[in-house]
Structures are given as structure tokens and as C-alpha cells.
Amino acid sequence: xxxxxxxxxxxxxxxxxxxxxxxxxxxxxxxxxxxxxxxxxxxxxxxxxxxxxxxxxxxxxxxxxxxxxxxxxxxxxxxxxxxxxxxxxxxxxxxxxxxxxxxxxxxxxxxxxxxxxxxxxxxxxxxxxxxxxxxxxxxxxxxxxxxxxxxxxxxxxxxxxxxxxxxxxxxxxxxxxxxxxxxxxxxxxxxxxxxxxxxxxxxxxxxxxxxxxxxxxxxxxxxxxxxxxxxxxxxxxxxxxxxxxxxxxxxxxxxxxxxxxxxxxxxxxxxxxxxxxxxxxxxxxxxxxxxxxxxxxxxxxxxxxxxxxxxxxxxxxxxxxxxxxxxxxxxxxxxxxxxxxxxxxxxxxxxxxxxxxxxxxxxxxxxxxxxxxxxxxxxxxxxxxxxxxxxxxxx
Ligand code: MG
Numbered sequence: 001x002x003x004x005x006x007x008x009x010x011x012x013x014x015x016x017x018x019x020x021x022x023x024x025x026x027x028x029x030x031x032x033x034x035x036x037x038x039x040x041x042x043x044x045x046x047x048x049x050x051x052x053x054x055x056x057x058x059x060x061x062x063x064x065x066x067x068x069x070x071x072x073x074x075x076x077x078x079x080x081x082x083x084x085x086x087x088x089x090x091x092x093x094x095x096x097x098x099x100x101x102x103x104x105x106x107x108x109x110x111x112x113x114x115x116x117x118x119x120x121x122x123x124x125x126x127x128x129x130x131x132x133x134x135x136x137x138x139x140x141x142x143x144x145x146x147x148x149x150x151x152x153x154x155x156x157x158x159x160x161x162x163x164x165x166x167x168x169x170x171x172x173x174x175x176x177x178x179x180x181x182x183x184x185x186x187x188x189x190x191x192x193x194x195x196x197x198x199x200x201x202x203x204x205x206x207x208x209x210x211x212x213x214x215x216x217x218x219x220x221x222x223x224x225x226x227x228x229x230x231x232x233x234x235x236x237x238x239x240x241x242x243x244x245x246x247x248x249x250x251x252x253x254x255x256x257x258x259x260x261x262x263x264x265x266x267x268x269x270x271x272x273x274x275x276x277x278x279x280x281x282x283x284x285x286x287x288x289x290x291x292x293x294x295x296x297x298x299x300x301x302x303x304x305x306x307x308x309x310x311x312x313x314x315x316x317x318x319x320x321x322x323x324x325x326x327x328x329x330x331x332x333x334x335x336x337x338x339x340x341x342x343x344x345x346x347x348x349x350x351x352x353x354x355x356x357x358x359x360x361x362x363x364x365x366x367x368x369x370x371x372x373x374x375x376x377x378x379x380x381x382x383x384x385x386x387x388x389x390x391x392x393x394x395x
Pocket of ligand 1: 126242243244267271272276
């Protein structure tokens with residue numbers, strides 16, 4: 001490809017855009033047994049974060065990863081086939097040149113040059129850089145300097161005016177022809193922008209990001225991990241309580257199981273007091289109101305309905321709010337019928353409706369020693385607790 005100089009053509013949507021990710025450094029200061037670009041950041045190698053950011057941007061057509069000489073085959077086996085892997089050189093500038101040579105861009109196309117050690121690249125930064133090329137010869141993300149700056153002289157300190165200073169990050173964007181030409185003059189530059197500056201090119205700084213901070217020291221990885229990974233909410237806990245009175249009949253329904261008895265429970269639905277309590281516990285953990293809000297007893301639609309409808313609804317509503325039911329504990333309070341012989345069937349039925357594994361479902365029973373309305377055999381009470389965990393796909 002031909003290298004001209006400060007080619008007059010400005011950015012147009014027809015220009016192709018490639019990204020070069022430089023991952024050829026040794027990075028000893030970051031600590032660990034391996035170079036910083038291959039260490040894991042939130043479970044993913046540092047270099048992969050930048051690859052994923054460029055892959056996600058619809059204007060970036062080609063991605064070139066420059067790796068330590070001799071390690072190209074290892075990286076090729078690790079990255080997507082669409083990524084071109086190129087061996088780098090002894091300095092960062094030589095590695096960048098290797099990446100430029102490997103691109104199939106023409107002179108007027110744009111190239112983003114990025115350090116793998118800056119994994120916090122987002123889509124907005126890439127877009128801002130591309131937009132800046134409507135008027136600039138080159139552009140880079142930059143941040144102001146928040147701290148006071150001092151220059152140390154032989155005997156004293158002087159204050160440096162920090163408003164005129166910027167911390168320059170990558171990616172930096174260039175026209176392919178321009179950066180090829182500019183870099184031909186040197187093999188060891190602090191960054192690629194310096195080559196354009198040296199030739200009085202029109203350089204634009206766009207808004208950078210603290211997420212683009214370079215990983216230099218061991219603590220940087222931990223700090224970036226905290227910034228890049230949204231905090232996982234703590235599990236939520238809910239409780240439910242319900243009572244139904246006895247009336248003449250021949251069976252009660254507890255956790256969907258028909259248990260022969262000399263009475264039945266009265267109620268608008270099937271009066272499954274245990275699943276009503278559990279439904280309320282789930283809705284309560286997700287702060288979604290109570291069973292009466294979702295299934296008003298005044299609505300004839302719910303007359304005689306099986307309570308599995310309520311329980312399933314609560315699990316689904318919690319899931320829609322980003323919560324997964326992870327365990328529940330139910331206590332049925334009555335003198336009769338005996339619950340224990342039916343306990344395993346009640347757990348299995350609860351597992352069938354909620355999708356929980358059996359070992360996450362507890363069903364217990366107790367009496368009130370003849371005291372109170374349950375002691376007088378006037379009805380059955382049930383209490384339940386439920387734990388909801390944040391769903392893996394929670395936003
Ligand atoms: Mg009820």
C-alpha cells in the first residue's frame with residue numbers, strides 16, 4: 001500500500017476501519033507470572049476485552065492483534081478466526097508497524113491503534129474517535145489531570161498549570177497512509193500520536209474514560225475489575241403466612257397434594273394454605289405485593305382454581321424482575337391431618353411447579369399443643385420463607 005502524507009481527504013462513511021491491538025509487551029510492573037495482557041480480568045484475558053469491544057462496533061471491519069514474537073501460534077489458537085494475529089517487535093513502535101503492514105487497508109482508510117493493557121474500551125469512545133476524523137488528521141481519548149502538578153528544580157518546586165495538560169489514552173485513530181509515513185521516521189515513540197505531532201498534524205483530543213486506564217501495577221487489575229463488573233445484588237428473602245378455616249368435607253389440599261381428612265379447607269380457590277403462604281413469600285422477596293393483589297378474591301375468575309397457578313405466577317413474576325427462586329421452607333401448623341406421611345409428595349409437587357431442585361425445598365409440620373384456633377382444630381395455618389437470587393442474565 002502507498003504511504004502519502006497528511007492526505008487531504010477527510011473521513012467519509014466509505015472509508016474502511018481497522019483496529020490494531022498491541023499486546024506484545026512484557027509488562028513486568030503489573031506483577032503476576034504472565035504479561036499483563038494475558039492475565040485474567042473478571043475471568044477473561046485482558047487482551048480479549050479489547051477484541052470484544054472492537055468486534056461489537058459495527059464500523060470496525062478488521063482486527064489485528066500484535067503479540068510477542070514467537071507466541072503467534074498460541075494466540076491464534078485462543079482467539080476468534082476473524083482476528084489476524086501478527087508477531088510484534090522489540091519496541092511498541094516496531095510492533096505497531098508490524099500491525100500496519102498486516103492490514104489490508106488502502107491509504108485513505110482509518111486505523112485505530114490500541115494498547116491491550118487498556119481493556120476498558122467502550123463503544124462510545126470508538127464512535128467519538130471515528131467522528132473526530134471528519135476534521136482531524138489524528139485523534140485520541142484524553143482526560144484532564146485532576147491532581148496538582150509540581151516540577152522539581154534543584155532547590156525548589158514550581159507549580160505546573162495543569163489545565164493545559166492531558167492524560168492521553170488509546171485507541172488513537174489515524175489515516176493509514178499518514179501513520180505509516182509518520183512512523184517511518186522512528187522505531188521508539190511514546191505513542192503513535194507523537195509521530196503525527198512531530199509533523200505538525202492536526203490532532204484532536206476526544207473525551208476519554210477512567211475505564212480506559214492502563215494496567216501498570218498489580219492493583220490496577222483489581223481496581224478495573226471493580227469498575228467493569230457491575231455489583232451483584234445480594235439475595236432477597238421473603239416470608240408468607242396464610243390461614244384457612246375448616247368446613248365440612250373429605251380432604252384438604254396441601255402443596256397440591258390431596259390428603260384425606262374429615263373436613264376440607266374453605267376458600268375461594270382450592271384453599272391450598274401452604275402454597276398460598278409460599279406464593280406470598282416469593283412475591284414478598286421480590287417486593288411485588290401479595291397474592292391478593294395478583295389474584296383478587298373478588299374476581300370470579302379465580303374461583304376454585306388450583307393454587308399451582310398462583311405459585312407458578314409468583315415464580316414467573318420474580319424471574320421477570322430479575323430474580324431466581326433458590327430455596328424455600330414451609331411450615332404447616334395444625335393438629336390434623338398428619339402432614340408427615342405426605343411430606344415427600346408435597347416437596348416433589350413444589351419442585352414440579354417452582355422448578356427448584358428437591359434439596360432446596362423444605363416442608364415441615366407442627367402443632368400448637370392444642371392452643372389457639374389450630375389447637376381447637378378450626379383451621380390450618382401455614383408459614384413460608386423464600387430466598388431469591390439475582391438471575392445470571394439480570395440487567
Ligand atoms: Mg389463602
